[in-house]
Amino acid sequence: xxxxxxxxxxxxxxxxxxxxxxxxxxxxxxxxxxxxxxxxxxxxxxxxxxxxxxxxxxxxxxxxxxxxxxxxxxxxxxxxxxxxxxxxxxxxxxxxxxxxxxxxxxxxxxxxxxxxxxxxxxxxxxxxxxxxxxxxxxxxxxxxxxxxxxxxxxxxxxxxxxxxxxxxxxxxxxxxxxxxxxxxxxxxxxxxxxxxxxxxxxxxxxxxxxxxxxxxxxxxxxxxxxxxxxxxxxxxxxxxxxxxxxxxxxxxxxxxxxxxxxxxxxxxxxxxxxxxxxxxxxxxxxxxxxxxxxxxxxxxxxxxxxxxxxxxxxxxxxxxxxxxxxxxxxxxxxxxxxxxx
Ligand code: 13P
Numbered sequence: 001x002x003x004x005x006x007x008x009x010x011x012x013x014x015x016x017x018x019x020x021x022x023x024x025x026x027x028x029x030x031x032x033x034x035x036x037x038x039x040x041x042x043x044x045x046x047x048x049x050x051x052x053x054x055x056x057x058x059x060x061x062x063x064x065x066x067x068x069x070x071x072x073x074x075x076x077x078x079x080x081x082x083x084x085x086x087x088x089x090x091x092x093x094x095x096x097x098x099x100x101x102x103x104x105x106x107x108x109x110x111x112x113x114x115x116x117x118x119x120x121x122x123x124x125x126x127x128x129x130x131x132x133x134x135x136x137x138x139x140x141x142x143x144x145x146x147x148x149x150x151x152x153x154x155x156x157x158x159x160x161x162x163x164x165x166x167x168x169x170x171x172x173x174x175x176x177x178x179x180x181x182x183x184x185x186x187x188x189x190x191x192x193x194x195x196x197x198x199x200x201x202x203x204x205x206x207x208x209x210x211x212x213x214x215x216x217x218x219x220x221x222x223x224x225x226x227x228x229x230x231x232x233x234x235x236x237x238x239x240x241x242x243x244x245x246x247x248x249x250x251x252x253x254x255x256x257x258x259x260x261x262x263x264x265x266x267x268x269x270x271x272x273x274x275x276x277x278x279x280x281x282x283x284x285x286x287x288x289x290x291x292x293x294x295x296x297x298x299x300x301x302x303x304x305x306x307x308x309x310x311x312x313x314x315x316x317x318x319x320x321x322x323x324x325x326x327x328x329x330x331x332x333x334x335x336x337x338x339x340x341x
Contacts, residue, residue: 003169003170003171003172006134006172007169007172007173007174007213007216008216010094010134010135010173010174010216011174011215011216011218011256013065013066013094013134014065014066014094014135014174014218014257015065015218015256015257015287015289016065017329017330018063018326018327018329018330019062019063019064019065019289019326019329020063020064020065020259020289020290020291020292020322020325020326020329021064021065021066021067021068021096021176021259021289021290021291022054022064022066022067022068022093022291022292022293022296022297022322023067023068023098023137023261023291023292023293023296024051024054024055024067024068024069024070024073024293024297025068025069025070025073025097025098025137025293026070026293027070027098027102028042028072031047031050031070034297034301035050035301035306037301038301038302038304038305038306039305039306040305040306044072044076046306047070047072047073047076048073048076048077048084049306050301050304051069051070051073051076051084052076052077052078052079052084052087053300053304053311053314053315054067054297054300054315054318055067055078055084055087055088055091055093056078056087056315057315057316057318057319058315058319059319060091060093060315060318060319060322061091061092061093062319062322062323062326063319063322063323063325063326064091064093064322065092065093065094066093066094066095066096066135066291067088067093067094067095067096068096068097068098068135068137068176068291069084069085069088069095069096069097069098069133070097070098071097071098071128074095074097074128074131074132074133075131083131083132085131085132085133086132089132094134094135095132095133095134096133096134096135096136096137096173096174096176097128097133097135097136097137098136098137098138098139099117099121099124099125099128099136099137099138099164099168100115100116100117100137100138100139100164101115101116101117102115102116102117103115103116103140103141104116106152106153106156108152109148109149109150109152109153109156110147111143111145111147111148111149111150112142112143112148112149112150112152112153112156112157113140113141113142113143113153114140114153114156114157114160115138115139115140115141115157115160117138117164118160118163118164118167121164121167122167122170122171125167125168125171125173126171128173129171129172129173133173134173134174135168135173135174135175135176135218136164136168136173136174136175136176137175137176137178137220138160138161138164138165138175138176138177138178139178139179139180139220140157140158140160140161140178140179140180141180141182142154142157142179142180142181142182142195142199143182143184143185144181144182144184144185144187144191144192144195144227145185145187149195149198149199154198154199154202155202157179157199157202157203158179158199158202158203158205158206159206161177161178161179161203161206161207162203162206162207162209162210162212163210164177165177165207165210165212165217166210166211166212169212169213169216169217174216174217174218175212175217175218176217176218176219176220176259176291177203177207177217177218177219177220178219178220178221178261179199179200179203179221179222180221180222180261180263181195181196181199181221181222182222182263183222183225183227183228183263183264183265184227184228184229185227185228185229185230186227186228186229186230186231187226187227187230188226188227188230188232189224189225189226189230189232189234189238189239189242191227192224192225192226192227193224193242193245193246196221196222196224196246197246197249197250200221200246200247200250200251201249201250204250204251204252214252214254214255215254215255215256217255218255218256218257218258218259218291219251219255219257219258219259219286220258220259220260220261220291221247221258221260221261222260222261222263223239223243223260223263223265223273224239224242224243224246225239225263225265228264236269236272236273236275236276237276237280239273239276240273240276240277240279240280240281241280243273243277244277244280244281244284244288247284247286248284248285251286253285253286255286256286256287257286257287257288257289258286258287258288258289259289259290259291260274260288260289260290260291260292261291261292261293262290262292262293262294262295262296264294265295266295266298267294267295267296267298267299267321268335268338269295270290270292270295270325271295271321271324271325271328271333272328272333272335274288274289274290274325274328274329274333275327275328275331275332275333278328278329278330278331279331282331287329288329289329290325290328290329292325295321295325296318296321296322296325297318299317299318299320299321300314300315300317300318300321301314302317303317320339324337324338
């Protein structure tokens with residue numbers, strides 16, 4: 001296969017009717033935080049057990065087309081000795097890899113951040129590909145305050161995302177481009193809308209400059225939401241309308257799929273909001289799908305709590321969230337499909 005055929009085949013496998021992506025790519029500090037909440041130590045074996053539990057969940061491939069792994073997981077094995085990327089692939093779930101190295105303060109733009117990890121990226125990607133990864137993910141974050149994101153922050157983050165995406169395509173890996181406008185703060189939904197539009201326009205301008213092929217990438221944005229501490233609480237329909245309005249203004253139709261992050265929404269909110277988009281906009285130019293971490297994994301962690309005897313129930317909790325989001329992807333989710341307990 002040529003590089004182009006490889007990219008096309010990966011896109012065809014990832015963009016699949018009624019399926020989405022699981023982000024299971026928490027960095028070491030983030031997974032430690034998630035484990036701490038259930039009283040579990042974050043060591044290599046516990047991380048392996050947790051991720052292996054998810055990837056071996058029977059039937060998970062009915063709802064997921066891809067999984068984003070953390071570097072460590074790419075080299076780990078399930079209990080029967082099968083490498084975890086192969087476990088995923090056997091379920092029909094394409095393995096991918098988070099390749100950024102986290103954020104740092106952006107000089108001369110107080111409050112803004114920029115993501116690190118471009119140096120040596122091409123070489124790292126060759127290694128990940130040899131381990132089975134077919135796509136990659138890189139996240140830039142944009143905090144909202146009165147002065148953030150600054151225009152410098154917006155420009156620099158866009159350039160970094162575009163450089164990453166270009167390097168991925170050069171190496172035959174599909175890039176997931178993730179600009180996350182953060183939920184923290186008391187900003188209004190209108191402000192989030194303005195910031196998200198500015199950010200996305202800058203990102204696509206930079207992708208164009210860096211000659212990234214839009215047909216061979218996925219966008220992973222945040223939804224347009226009022227800040228966590230804003231007194232106005234928006235409903236699903238309002239969120240869906242505002243989010244798709246912003247996307248229509250800024251995301252070219254050549255992009256095959258928009259796979260949202262959950263960003264601190266509850267599992268039910270993330271599902272209901274995705275569903276509303278698919279109900280209201282069945283003919284949007286791109287697929288409207290999911291690439292959730294917390295909104296898929298929270299019930300799994302709460303059920304598992306690090307105990308072997310809970311593995312099966314935790315796997316069922318994951319498949320249920322997968323099923324509900326797969327329904328939302330088709331606009332067929334209803335709140336009464338949620339478990340009652
Ligand atoms: P959340 O769905 O928890 O926001 O995570 C998505 C993700 O991949 C963060 O980079």
